[in-house]
Amino acid sequence: MTDTRYLVHGVFWPATPAARPVLRLQASDGTFREAALDGGIRLGFRLAAEGKSCLGHHLVHGPARRDHVLCAGRSPADRGNQCGRCFVADDFRLMHDFHRGGRVPPGLRSYLMQPHWLYVATFANGVSKVGTAADLRKWQRLAEQGAVAASYVARAADGRVVRVLEDLVTRDGGLPQQVRSAAKAAALAAPASAGRLTAHNAALAATARRVISASGEDGFEVVDEGWNRPALAERLCSATARHSYPHALDSGQHGFTIRSVCGSFVLAALDDAGLEFVVDLGRLKGRTIELGTYSSEVPAVQEALF
Numbered sequence: 001m002t003d004t005r006y007l008v009h010g011v012f013w014p015a016t017p018a019a020r021p022v023l024r025l026q027a028s029d030g031t032f033r034e035a036a037l038d039g040g041i042r043l044g045f046r047l048a049a050e051g052k053s054c055l056g057h058h059l060v061h062g063p064a065r066r067d068h069v070l071c072a073g074r075s076p077a078d079r080g081n082q083c084g085r086c087f088v089a090d091d092f093r094l095m096h097d098f099h100r101g102g103r104v105p106p107g108l109r110s111y112l113m114q115p116h117w118l119y120v121a122t123f124a125n126g127v128s129k130v131g132t133a134a135d136l137r138k139w140q141r142l143a144e145q146g147a148v149a150a151s152y153v154a155r156a157a158d159g160r161v162v163r164v165l166e167d168l169v170t171r172d173g174g175l176p177q178q179v180r181s182a183a184k185a186a187a188l189a190a191p192a193s194a195g196r197l198t199a200h201n202a203a204l205a206a207t208a209r210r211v212i213s214a215s216g217e218d219g220f221e222v223v224d225e226g227w228n229r230p231a232l233a234e235r236l237c238s239a240t241a242r243h244s245y246p247h248a249l250d251s252g253q254h255g256f257t258i259r260s261v262c263g264s265f266v267l268a269a270l271d272d273a274g275l276e277f278v279v280d281l282g283r284l285k286g287r288t289i290e291l292g293t294y295s296s297e298v299p300a301v302q303e304a305l306f
């Protein structure tokens with residue numbers, strides 16, 4: 001009998017806007033399959049194990065080359081999405097201190113020495129952040145984050161310079177470097193108009209450009225370039241009626257038809273109800289699921305909602 005249980009590694013967006021995101025799944029024999037996330041696709045699953053498992057670690061060999069090493073013991077995840085051993089072995093762990101003089105292995109150094117982009121991203125309620133993307137992940141990085149509007153503000157010679165600029169924009173422009181996924185999901189349940197978010201993002205990006213232009217730093221050029229939101233995110237980022245998904249994704253069975261995808265968030269239509277809900281599939285990361293013809297319980301809240 002085939003084991004249909006999978007360890008979820010998360011939602012992955014491709015490098016080009018033309019392709020579709022996928023839910024990446026690890027089978028018990030260590031092979032991977034990808035469940036396509038697209039408008040009209042039905043996704044059904046049940047949670048098949050308690051708790052979260054380690055997703056392994058990465059060894060970085062260069063700008064486009066890395067190995068994903070699976071967790072040898074399929075250990076419980078107790079450091080975010082990793083076990084203690086994989087957390088320590090992960091090259092990317094060292095990335096964040098590189099610009100403060102931290103030592104990195106040669107492969108990660110070569111990854112970090114590629115050109116990087118500095119961007120300002122705005123989420124569905126106007127909350128915004130500054131961030132960085134390696135050249136090869138320029139578009140994808142913002143798609144993964146679930147940005148509604150975003151602008152590139154600088155192209156830096158390498159990953160050290162870009163992180164210096166990022167810290168400056170936080171210090172002098174007041175933009176944080178993290179927005180929690182729970183806040184993004186809540187915002188998508190009642191999004192502001194995309195037009196207003198685009199204007200807000202443009203104003204914040206202009207401030208960021210002023211901050212870095214006045215910084216006296218070398219090794220970058222200021223750019224004024226927009227980011228194109230994927231067409232698949234259109235409905236989730238518009239002001240159609242929707243609600244927060246009322247069930248936690250740590251147990252039970254779930255199933256719905258996908259209408260739109262933004263980052264790890266999907267706009268999901270539950271059977272027969274005609275209602276749409278914002279589901280954060282990122283919550284499945286590290287969980288073990290079984291795919292099948294499962295359905296979400298339709299919440300008995302319709303009267304309250306209208």
Ligand SMILES: [Zn+2]
Binds near residue numbers: 073083087
């Ligand atoms: Zn591990």
